[in-house]
Amino acid sequence: MKNNNLKLGYLYIIATPIGNFNDISKRALITLNKVDYILAEDTRKIGILLKFFNIKKKIYSYYEYNEKKKINFFLKKINQGYNIALVSDAGTPLINDPGYRIVQLCRTKYINIKIIPIPGPCAAILALSISGLPTNRFCYEGFLPHKKNKRIKRLNELKLENRTLILYESTHRILKCLYDIKKIFGKDRYIVFIKELTKKWESIYGNNISNLIKWLKLDVNRLKGEIVLVIKGYKESINSKDQLSPKVIQTFLKLKKELSIKKAIKITSDIFSIKKNLLYKFYIKKNTNYNNNKVE
Structure with missing residues (x-):
């Protein structure tokens, strides 16, 4: 229904079911019934959904390869007071579906156009x-x-x-x-x-x-x-051979008080037969944490 009280229409972003039609929201059905036009990537799929709920609306195809050609036509319609719904074939629009460009333009160039989201399923x-x-x-x-x-x-x-x-x-x-x-x-x-x-x-x-x-x-x-x-996200494996025991750390810290870092690392490494690189990394990490936590 054309918005006669305001100069501009609305752009509705409406989520649709990802499989089970019963998952559609009551608000989505109300909105689809009242808009003037519907934009969909696959008009046949949305046509089946609309027929199921006995909704008769003009559906325009709107996908990656015709988006640039048609976008100005739809923005002009909204500027004339018509309400348009952008729907996904299944799920929430723009999530791996077309629509980013028209929403972006409404946010950056046609900032007076109001975008109204109607939430729903997302796979x-x-x-x-x-x-x-x-x-x-x-x-x-x-x-x-x-x-x-x-x-x-x-x-x-x-x-x-x-x-x-x-x-x-x-x-x-x-x-x-x-x-x-x-x-x-x-x-x-x-x-x-x-x-x-x-x-x-x-x-x-x-x-x-x-x-x-x-x-x-x-x-x-x-x-x-x-x-x-x-x-599952990446989790660094813990190799026990690469871990410093409390005894090693205690020895290193005591030696460090009396000797240079280089000598403390060498002596600790010789005593416990561990890689000097592990002690060096421990020292760097400890020193970095200390400096980050210092109060100026």
């Missing part, structure tokens, strides 16, 4: 919540690059990420992706494989990557569907 957040992995700090990466060399490069960049990682992956690429993760992250990294969230074939399986790959290959049907991978 990444839902998968994280049931993964059993830390949820207080996480890193959403979406889809990894399609080409192997670029995928390997990105995984190397993520290898030491200590936050929980969330990835999306497709049926035909999942095994290739997992083999690459195994190669870069190691065979023992824990991964939760989640597919078809909220749908009939919803499943969740967590294990180290080697066992996950074996489990997937036992049944080809396990590879089918929309997939989310939730990966």
Whole structure:
């Protein structure tokens, strides 16, 4: 319904169900019923949803390759007082879906256009919540690059990420992706494989990557569907040989009071047959912490 009382219409960002239509919010239905136009990446998918709820609205296709061409047309409509809804094929808009550009322009150039979010499902957040992995700090990466060399490069960049990682992956690429993760992250990294969230074939399986790959290959049907991978963050392994015992530390600190750092490290190293480098790192770390905590 055109906004006749104000000069400008509204841009609504509306989350849609990721599988089960019953997950749509009452507010989303009310808003979809009252807007003038709906923007969607796949008009057929949204058409099925609207038909299910008996909503009849004009739907425009809006995706990566036509966004630049159509964006001015939609912004003009909003400036004329029409209300427009931007929806995702499934889940929250802009999360691995088109829409960033129109929202960005409304925030930076057309600042008088009001953007109203209508919250709802998001596969990444839902998968994280049931993964059993830390949820207080996480890193959403979406889809990894399609080409192997670029995928390997990105995984190397993520290898030491200590936050929980969330990835999306497709049926035909999942095994290739997992083999690459195994190669870069190691065979023992824990991964939760989640597919078809909220749908009939919803499943969740967590294990180290080697066992996950074996489990997937036992049944080809396990590879089918929309997939989310939730990966345990990197944790530096503790090698007991590289740890300084309290006795070593005590000896080093006593020697340091009477001798130069170089001599204290050498003597301690000789006494306990440990690497001088470990003592040097301990000294640097302790000295850095001391300086950082000094009150000027």
